Amino acid sequence: MRDIAIRAINAAQQFGASYVDVRVMERTTEGIEVRNGRVEGVSSSASIGFNVRVLVNGAWGFASSDRMELAEAERIAQLAVQIARASALVAGDPVRLSPLSPQKGTYRTPMQLDPFLVPLQQKVQLLLDADAAMRSVKGVTLSSAMMEYSREHKYFASSEGSEIEQELYDTGAAISASAVDAQSNEIQTRSYPNSFGRQAGTVGYEFIEAMELVEHGARVGEEAVQLLTAPQCPSGIKTIILDGPQVGLQVHESCGHPIELDRVLGYEAGFVGKSFLTTDKFNNNYRYGSEYINITADATIPGALGTFGWDDEGVPAQRTPIVTRGIFNGYLTSRDxxxxxxxxxxxxxxADGWNRLPMIRMTNVSLEPGSWKLTDLIADTDDGIYMSINKSWSIDDRRLNFQFGVEMAYEIKNGKPGRLYKNATYTGITPQFWGSCDAVCGPDEWAVWGTPNCGKGEPMQVMRTGHGAAPARFRNVQVGVGRWS
Known part of the structure; x- marks a missing residue:
């Protein structure tokens, strides 16, 4: 890896680049899926290649290849320089990079059990047992259990003298059960630990073992069946309590994306939209939420899915305040x-691969824990609705107006859980919604929820992000059918 990188840097400088960085990357991914008691698939994939990114006359050039040869490194370096020269003919203001001292070091994801070394039969059997636990519930029509784990080995070097080697693992799993009403064909689904993919982290196989998928299988199945006969969630202006996974996704969609500075500056407008958090709001006492809202971007949280040693520009992982006591004060940024x-x-x-341009992506954007216990928060709520795990979402291209649906809800009456509800939704406008938060649960119920499939860019890149969250309460929220409030 190093030989390729150094050869490419030297060649690009000889061709006229004022700045060069090279990423050499190898990624291996394995996955297992079980459905209705059968192994549906065992997959394995691997990819290796490198890219060269250069600055010439104040403009970027980028080229990549999967041919791991020294002569190819020189050819790709020359191609990147040619692309940069062409870009400079139509570029606006020249690119300026924020200062960075030469970075040297290595980083490896801490873990106890390498998921690639755990016997395949052991992993398959765990999923089969979890699937059987769900199917043991009468009325479960479809059951699914899956896991996926990957290893990313990459080497970064730059003309500024940085040389960094990292080995990053991410590991995750999930189960889900669905029940179908034979008369109406209505389908209700319950997931664990999260929906839409899996719960994942930068950690080893011990992360999957700690989920206790088998032990939760019957409960997941029972809740899916119970939802078929549950009443529809009532509409109106309500107090709601969101569980940790739902708060995590709310943070991802309405907090993480709008603080990406490339989106704010309009660079992503044609692909993924803009942001309501325009630069005039930065350091201008803009109120993003209530005094209980403290949000950070932290790439150093142990085991979180957005954790690493250095980013793909060679900048060290760090913690950045985003919202402090409700006041907006930070973005996710790049060197340019x-x-x-x-x-x-x-x-x-x-970047999600050796053939993709690096861009601003969420790290671990988290709602910091408060001081409540969930049981106390429910007891303190006279009339409300508790909502659990995402089912659907919609949000505008400025990340302002949104609607979320959850898999399951139940009423809270006089501080106690009441009836189960299905098809619960809530809507809001981002700063008003976070401004309505009056309680966040504490560290004991705070966890980092992985989002392994966040898409951005053109061609689209899929990135792995994390979001620390605990259950939180919001007042005067539009629940069910209604206009934006």
Whole structure:
């Protein structure tokens, strides 16, 4: 890896580049899926290649290849320089990079059990047992259990003298059960630990073992069946309590995406939209939420899915305040966007493969824990609705107006759980919604929820992000059918 990188850097400089960085990356992924008592698939994939990114006349050039040869490194370096020269003919202001001292070091995901070394039969049997536990419930029509784990080995070097080697693992799993009403064909689904993919982290196989998938199988199945006969969630202005996974997704969609500075500056407008958090709101006492809202971007949280040693520009992982006691005060930045607002990069740049440009991506954007216990929070709520695990979402291209649906809800009456509800939804406008939060649960119920499939860019890149969250309460929220409030 190093030989390829150094050869490419030297060649690009000889061809006229003022700055060069090279990423050499190898990624291996394995997955297992069980459905209705049968092994549906065992997959394995691997990819290796490198890319060269250069600055020439103040413009970027980028090229990549999967041919791991020294002569190819020189050819790709020359191609990247040619692309940069062409880009400079139509570029606007020249690119400026925030300062960065030469970075040297290695980083490896801490773990107890390498998921690639755990016997395949053991992993398959765990999923089969979890699937059987769900199917033991009468009325379960479809059961699914899956796991996926990957290893990413990458080497970064730059013309500024940085040389970094990292080995990053991510590991995750999930189960789900669905029940179908034979008369109406209505389908209700319950998931664990999260929906839409899996719960994942930068950790080893011990993470999957700690989920206790088998032990939760019957409960997941029972709740799916119970939802078929549950009443529809009532509409109106309500007090709601969101569980940890739902708060995590709310943070991802309405907090994480709008603080990506490339989106704020309009660079992503044609692909994924803009942001309501425009630069005039930065350091201007803009109220993003209530005093209980403290949000950070932290790539150093142990085991979180957005954790690493250095980003893909060689910037060290770090913790950045985003919202402090409800006041907005931070963005996710890169070396070429941060100087535009007088900052240095906070290490938020990644690419999902060797043939993709690095761009600003969420790390671990988290709602910091409060002081409540969930049982006390429910007891303190006279009339409300508790909502659990995401089922659907919709949000506008500025990340302002949104609607979320959850798999399961139940009423809270006089501080006690009441009837089960199905098809619960809530809507809001981002700053008003976070402004309505009056309680966040504490560290005992705070966890980092992995989002392994966040898409951005063109061609779309899928990135792995994390979101620390605990159950939280929001007042005066539109639940069910209604207009934006």
């Amino acid at each position: 966007t941060a100087p535009l607002i007088g900052l240095a990069s906070n290490g938020s740049v990644r």
